[in-house]
Amino acid sequence: MDSDMLSSKSDMLSNESNTLSSVSDTLSSSGQSTIMEEVGLQSEVTQTIVDSGINFQPLSGEYGPYFKNFTEMSLFTWVTKHMITSNAYKDLMYIIEHPNFRPKHIIKNIRRLRSLRNRLPLQTIKCHQVLIQNMKTPSTSTPFKNSYTISISKHIRRVLGNRSLDRRCTSGLGSKPKQNLSFGMGISGRNHLFSAHPQFE
Secondary structure: OHHHHHHHHHHHHHHHHHHHHHHHHHHHHHHHHHHHHHHHHHHOOOOOOOOOOOOOOOOOOOOOOOOOOHHHHHHHHHHHHHOOOHHHHHHHHHHHHOOOOOHHHOOOOHHHHHHHHHHOOOOOOEEEEEEOOOOOOOOOOOOEEEEEEOOHHHHHHHHHOOHHHHOOOOOOOOOOOOOOOOOOOOOOOOOOOOOOOHHHO
16 A cells, blocks of 8 residues: 555656656747847847948059058058047148248157246146045055145236236226137137237237
């Protein structure tokens, strides 16, 4: 009697195991089919051309077939290599086309060119450390950051004491200068590179 009961229970467990195995196989096959469908959908992505060459008539000459001359080739290579922006290129063209521009005055060493900054009456910049909140920051971060300041009163005093600006500023109620001075970034519609310098008017 006991052996028959044990045998029947064993058969029941075997049937349940088979049922679970078939369900698992069904889920696995359905999961694989779903993955394959997703891969199929992703493989059907439509691509569009965003940049390509165009058909053109090859140029003859020493710098052909792509460029007309050395200047064109050099400027294109320079702009592409250093990723020159449109505003920077406009400034360069403004300098080259200016009537006072002289190639013999070009400083070929960029360090020497940058050292001309020391001649300018630059505003004094001071630095001090500021304590920052270091919550949710990497363990290697420092609890202090440098803060830089200038003196507003000294800056105003320098502007008011600039003789070259005095004749171009208003001198009282109802007075208007003969020529307005703009310190904006191209607001007046002119090239802003030298808009505040009297030598380039």
